[in-house]
Amino acid sequence: VVGGAIAADMALTAITRGAVHVEMIVLESYLEMPLTKDEKKHLLDMGIHFTNRTRITKIANEGDTLKGIYTKPVMLPQDTKFHPSLIVDEPLSTEQFRAFDMVVLAVGNRPGIKITDSSAFFCGDMANGPTTVVEAVAAGKNAALRLHAKLNNQSAPQIDKSTKSHTAISGWKKHPVALDTDFFGRTISSPFLLSAAPPTDGYEQMKKAYEAGWVGGIMKTAFDNLDIHIPGEYMFVFDDKTWANCDNVSDHPLDRVCEEIGRLVVEFPDRLTMASTGGPVTGDDEGDKAVWQANTQKLEQAGAMAIEYSLSCPQGGDGTHGDIVAQDAVLTAKIIDWVMQISKPDVPKLFKLTGAVTAIYPIISAVKETLDRYPDKKAGITLANTFPTLGFREGSGKWDEAVIVGMSGEGVLPISYLTLSRAGGRGVEISGNGGAMDYLGAANFLALGAGTVQFCTIAEKYGLGIIDELNSGLSHYLEYKGLKSVSELIGIAQPNSVTDFMDLHAQDKVSASDPDLCEHCGNCTRCPYLAISLDDKKIPVIDEDKCVGCSLCVQKCFAGALYMKPKSTK
Ligand SMILES: Cc1cc2nc3c(=O)[nH]c(=O)nc-3n(C[C@H](O)[C@H](O)[C@H](O)COP(=O)(O)O)c2cc1C
Numbered sequence: 001v002v003g004g005a006i007a008a009d010m011a012l013t014a015i016t017r018g019a020v021h022v023e024m025i026v027l028e029s030y031l032e033m034p035l036t037k038d039e040k041k042h043l044l045d046m047g048i049h050f051t052n053r054t055r056i057t058k059i060a061n062e063g064d065t066l067k068g069i070y071t072k073p074v075m076l077p078q079d080t081k082f083h084p085s086l087i088v089d090e091p092l093s094t095e096q097f098r099a100f101d102m103v104v105l106a107v108g109n110r111p112g113i114k115i116t117d118s119s120a121f122f123c124g125d126m127a128n129g130p131t132t133v134v135e136a137v138a139a140g141k142n143a144a145l146r147l148h149a150k151l152n153n154q155s156a157p158q159i160d161k162s163t164k165s166h167t168a169i170s171g172w173k174k175h176p177v178a179l180d181t182d183f184f185g186r187t188i189s190s191p192f193l194l195s196a197a198p199p200t201d202g203y204e205q206m207k208k209a210y211e212a213g214w215v216g217g218i219m220k221t222a223f224d225n226l227d228i229h230i231p232g233e234y235m236f237v238f239d240d241k242t243w244a245n246c247d248n249v250s251d252h253p254l255d256r257v258c259e260e261i262g263r264l265v266v267e268f269p270d271r272l273t274m275a276s277t278g279g280p281v282t283g284d285d286e287g288d289k290a291v292w293q294a295n296t297q298k299l300e301q302a303g304a305m306a307i308e309y310s311l312s313c314p315q316g317g318d319g320t321h322g323d324i325v326a327q328d329a330v331l332t333a334k335i336i337d338w339v340m341q342i343s344k345p346d347v348p349k350l351f352k353l354t355g356a357v358t359a360i361y362p363i364i365s366a367v368k369e370t371l372d373r374y375p376d377k378k379a380g381i382t383l384a385n386t387f388p389t390l391g392f393r394e395g396s397g398k399w400d401e402a403v404i405v406g407m408s409g410e411g412v413l414p415i416s417y418l419t420l421s422r423a424g425g426r427g428v429e430i431s432g433n434g435g436a437m438d439y440l441g442a443a444n445f446l447a448l449g450a451g452t453v454q455f456c457t458i459a460e461k462y463g464l465g466i467i468d469e470l471n472s473g474l475s476h477y478l479e480y481k482g483l484k485s486v487s488e489l490i491g492i493a494q495p496n497s498v499t500d501f502m503d504l505h506a507q508d509k510v511s512a513s514d515p516d517l518c519e520h521c522g523n524c525t526r527c528p529y530l531a532i533s534l535d536d537k538k539i540p541v542i543d544e545d546k547c548v549g550c551s552l553c554v555q556k557c558f559a560g561a562l563y564m565k566p567k568s569t570k
Pocket residue numbers: 195196197198220221244245247248249250276310352384385386408409410412433434435436454455456457458
């Protein structure tokens with residue numbers, strides 16, 4: 001009875017406990033039910049029925065035994081916003097009896113009590129009614145602060161809104177370990193930077209990023225005298241944290257970027273204002289080289305504190321035979337050499353490579369060989385970029401339109417890890433990039449040898465304020481790992497960052513279940529080795545002869561009812 005979150009929990013509990021028919025009887029229409037679209041879909045997928053616009057008039061008992069309920073169809077007067085008090089019975093409607101074995105009144109609580117005693121402390125639903133967990137925690141923290149002040153005879157803290165908490169608990173340090181790190185001889189207060197992408201596409205974006213706390217950013221890739229083609233609408237959301245795009249360059253010319261850099265370096269002298277550019281690859285080496293060098297010099301004169309070159313645009317380029325520039329070691333080395341010939345020694349150059357290669361060694365070797373020819377000039381690589389993929393979208397041809405898109409975000413992360421694991425510790429400075437969606441992903445980049453980490457998708461998804469969490473998260477993680485600085489973390493996993501295949505443990509464990517925790521959903525019977533069946537009490541039974549110890553079932557059991565144990569000897 002009732003169609004909110006508590007009723008949904010009840011219904012799900014009933015169906016997972018084995019009820020043969022579960023029905024939510026609700027005053028609201030399907031659309032009005034106070035649940036999200038996904039929650040409603042989940043309930044329907046689980047086989048729960050909704051009976052909307054219906055009220056219960058009576059619960060029918062015979063002695064102590066429940067027999068069922070009487071219901072009546074109801075309606076909401078036209079042009080009225082739903083409120084239970086506005087619901088009226090449908091004209092001429094009659095009561096209908098429905099047999100049920102159990103009726104659960106799942107009515108949410110709202111606080112009706114007014115507590116005026118200043119020595120009563122309460123929070124969560126008691127204070128604010130059923131809100132989110134985050135707000136309940138904030139309310140709890142505020143109550144604790146008031147209680148603490150009271151016990152210490154201090155004046156009560158000023159709390160503007162009980163569902164928000166902006167006060168740091170005393171003794172809690174936001175940054176227990178300082179995040180200062182080195183970027184080619186310049187100290188920056190965090191290793192986290194914004195990569196060349198929409199969040200850095202202009203003065204306004206960079207200013208906003210700096211105000212949010214980012215220590216540096218690479219302005220989106222720009223060129224001069226180029227017909228800009230940005231098929232911006234070809235954005236793909238592969239999943240919640242994995243996106244893909246066709247948006248490789250800024251639609252602002254390099255001249256505008258230079259003017260904006262000039263302003264940013266004056267207004268934010270302590271930040272790392274960097275730029276991204278490139279040049280043509282047409283096969284006319286002299287002509288191409290002149291443009292790469294001219295763009296470099298223009299940005300250096302504008303005051304760019306470092307310059308990145310995208311050699312890894314997922315759609316490839318002219319003169320690359322359809323490949324990505326950085327898939328070709330010889331071409332990559334040639335372009336790097338053009339830039340390094342005229343590079344101002346103290347303006348670092350970053351060459352942005354791709355992870356979409358069979359092996360990164362030949363590319364890194366070619367880069368290193370070239371950079372070693374310029375020992376007095378600062379330079380390194382960005383590893384990597386988006387990963388080239390194919391996306392389908394509805395088109396007018398015989399089949400859907402297939403588009404090459406650069407995949408970014410979480411899906412790229414393990415690819416970037418693998419590439420970095422092979423490239424780190426080889427004497428080339430690395431700025432890590434590609435897929436980090438939290439501080440842990442970024443910490444792994446640093447451990448594999450990156451000196452800084454660049455982000456794009458995380459800032460697009462959560463907003464620029466996410467830098468606060470990234471910095472605080474990394475700082476606490478360093479403390480947890482017993483590391484005293486970012487430099488202690490950089491490269492800590494190298495040189496043997498990857499466990500050799502033959503050194504991986506052979507199978508010596510099997511799955512086992514804890515019947516007390518089991519919720520009897522049966523998901524674990526999908527074991528791909530057919531090693532799990534349910535007994536007559538719906539408790540999993542594991543056939544140790546069939547179980548190969550892959551641990552999939554343990555990782556998938558939402559109730560934590562499965563675990564791995566040493567294989568028993570017979
Ligand atoms: C919409 C969009 C536009 C991008 N534009 C550029 C660009 O102009 N130049 C560039 O070098 N990289 C560009 N990138 C790639 C990002 O800088 C970054 O390398 C990539 O998204 C991987 O990092 P992430 O997983 O943190 O997003 C773009 C990425 C996105 C999502």
